Each structure stands twice: as structure tokens, then as C-alpha cells.
Amino acid sequence: MLRIAYFGPQGTFTEQAARALAPGEDLTPYETVRLALQAVRDGAADAACVPIENSVEGVVPTTLDGLSDGDPLVATAETILPIHFSVLKRPGSGEIRTVASHPHALAQVREWLETNLPDATPVASSSTAAAAVGVVEGDFDAAVSAPVAIEHYPLEELATGVADVRDAQTRFLMVRRPGELPAPTGADRTSIVAAAVNRTGTLSDLLVELAGRGINLTRIDARPTRSNFGEYRFFIDFEGHVAEPRIIDAMTALRRRCHLRFLGSHPRADEVAATIEEGAGNQDFLDAQAWVDAVLKGEGA
Numbered sequence: 685m686l687r688i689a690y691f692g693p694q695g696t697f698t699e700q701a702a703r704a705l706a707p708g709e710d711l712t713p714y715e716t717v718r719l720a721l722q723a724v725r726d727g728a729a730d731a732a733c734v735p736i737e738n739s740v741e742g743v744v745p746t747t748l749d750g751l752s753d754g755d756p757l758v759a760t761a762e763t764i765l766p767i768h769f770s771v772l773k774r775p776g777s778g779e780i781r782t783v784a785s786h787p788h789a790l791a792q793v794r795e796w797l798e799t800n801l802p803d804a805t806p807v808a809s810s811s812t813a814a815a816a817v818g819v820v821e822g823d824f825d826a827a828v829s830a831p832v833a834i835e836h837y838p839l840e841e842l843a844t845g846v847a848d849v850r851d852a853q854t855r856f857l858m859v860r861r862p863g864e865l866p867a868p869t870g871a872d873r874t875s876i877v878a879a880a881v882n883r884t885g886t887l888s889d890l891l892v893e894l895a896g897r898g899i900n901l902t903r904i905d906a907r908p909t910r911s912n913f914g915e916y917r918f919f920i921d922f923e924g925h926v927a928e929p930r931i932i933d934a935m936t937a938l939r940r941r942c943h944l945r946f947l948g949s950h951p952r953a954d955e956v957a958a959t960i961e962e963g964a965g966n967q968d969f970l971d972a973q974a975w976v977d978a979v980l981k982g983e984g985a
């Protein structure tokens with residue numbers, strides 16, 4: 685049985701994602717994303733499930749930082765969950781003066797809180813389920829939690845189906861120590877971190893390598909390197925798999941321009957096939973390479 689670390693405690697959205705990605709495996713909650721990733725790095729877990737990106741609030745910065753620092757980890761699978769919340773309180777409790785949740789969750793229910801609990805102070809907690817634990821322990825009056833949290837904690841629902849934006853979604857990754865890559869499917873996502881030098885046009889130079897090969901980006905984020913003020917790392921996700929000739933060509937070009945960290949190539953949860961521009965398919969790259977090979981052997985010109 686695989687040992688799967690996940691961003692917990694029990695009752696987080698991430699636990700649901702871990703169950704979807706690793707059904708029947710041995711799941712262990714960790715209090716922070718960093719600790720879940722560390723468990724994989726230390727060998728205490730075979731893989732970790734962590735949130736990466738929400739359709740309303742964008743990336744989860746602790747996950748980006750956790751993946752770019754420390755020993756390399758690569759994503760081998762992803763899943764996307766619909767996100768709406770339940771607001772939980774202690775049974776029979778009265779006035780709600782504090783309402784706790786993960787900052788990403790609070791940001792997704794800001795309008796709801798302003799309308800329905802205008803006098804309550806929002807308080808950040810380490811996860812939506814940690815907020816529910818805090819309510820049980822009397823630290824807060826209410827928690828904005830995943831609907832499944834009610835199955836784990838002795839709380840009651842003040843409201844369900846809470847979300848400022850309908851159809852919000854969060855994408856989660858399963859990450860492991862580097863090893864065999866999942867096979868290409870034609871609907872894959874590759875993730876890299878590019879540490880580019882601070883000079884005019886650096887980012888544009890990197891993006892041109894991808895755009896020039898007809899490779900469609902699915903996300904780009906910048907995070908500070910945390911060592912030199914004003915220096916950033918770029919987290920770039922794009923369509924395709926590193927085993928494809930067109931992606932190999934792009935990755936080698938990028939590697940010449942900057943320091944790269946590979947964060948994985950894996951099937952997309954939404955199964956959207958890669959956009960292939962005219963003349964930029966894998967066969968086009970193979971044909972071009974075959975022509976150069978023939979030239980080198982003196983068989984073509």
C-alpha cells in the first residue's frame with residue numbers, strides 16, 4: 685500500500701483530492717503543505733497531495749515555494765474539485781464573533797460573510813479543517829469548511845453551498861520524488877520553475893521559446909527568490925509532455941537561457957488535448973531532425 689501524505693487535518697478539500705487520486709492507499713494528514721512535502725523528501729511518504737491553484741484566488745503560494753525549494757519533487761497526477769463551503773458552528777452556540785478558515789477559503793466567501801455575518805471578524809487558520817478543529821476547541825465561533833468536515837467534527841451547519849463565485853474549482857497535485865514519468869497521453873501538462881537573470885527582456889526571451897514552438901501556456905506566476913530583493917522565479921505550466929519531441933526542443937532551448945527546475949509532466953485532469961499549431965507537431969520536429977541527420981550523413985541537402 686502506498687503511503688500518501690496530504691495537507692490536513694482530516695476533512696480538508698485536499699483529503700478529498702488525495703482520496704480521488706490514490707483510492708484505497710494509506711493516507712496521513714500533515715498540518716502544513718511544507719510538512720506534507722517534507723514527508724516525501726524524507727522518505728516517510730511515497731507521495732503527497734497538495735493544493736496548487738484555485739479558479740478564484742489563483743495559486744497557493746506555500747505550494748509553489750515548497751516545490752521550488754528543497755530536494756526536487758515532481759507532480760505525477762492532478763485532480764480538480766468543485767469548491768463550495770459549509771459554515772460550521774458548535775451545536776447550540778449563539779453569536780458569531782469570529783469566523784476562521786484558510787486564507788484562500790476566506791477570500792472565496794468575502795461577500796457572503798459581509799452580507800450574512802457582517803459583525804464577525806475573519807481569522808486565518810492553517811486549513812479549512814484546522815478552522816473546524818478550532819471551533820470545536822472554542823478558539824473561534826464558526827469555520828468556513830469543506831462540506832465533508834461535518835462528518836469528522838461534532839459541529840452543526842449554519843449554512844451550506846457557500847461561495848461568492850459559482851462553479852469555483854481547485855486543482856490539486858500528487859507529487860513524488862523524481863522517478864519514472866507518467867506516459868504521455870496527448871492531454872498533458874508540464875510544469876517548470878525558471879530562475880532567470882535580472883536583465884531586460886529575460887521573461888520575454890523565455891516565453892518566445894515556447895510561443896515560437898506553438899506551445900500553449902496554462903499558467904504563469906512569479907514568486908520572489910527570497911534571497912535578493914527584486915529577483916523572481918517564474919512558475920510556468922504549459923501543454924504537452926517532456927517526452928514529446930516538440931517539448932524536448934523547447935526545454936533544451938529554455939535550459940540554455942536559464943536555470944530550470946522540472947516539476948513534472950502528467951495527464952491533465954480536464955483531459956483537454958494540447959493545441960498543436962501548424963508545423964509544430966511532434967512529427968514536424970522529427971521530420972526536421974531527420975533532414976538534419978541526412979545532411980550530416982551526406983545523404984540530403
Ligand SMILES: O=C(O)C(=O)C[C@]1(C(=O)O)C=C[C@@H](O)C=C1
Pocket residue numbers: 691695696697698699735738744767786788789810811812813830854
Ligand atoms: O484548507 C483546505 O481544505 C484545503 O484543502 C486548502 C484549500 C486551498 O489551499 O486553496 C483548498 C481548496 C479551497 O480552495 C480552499 C482551501
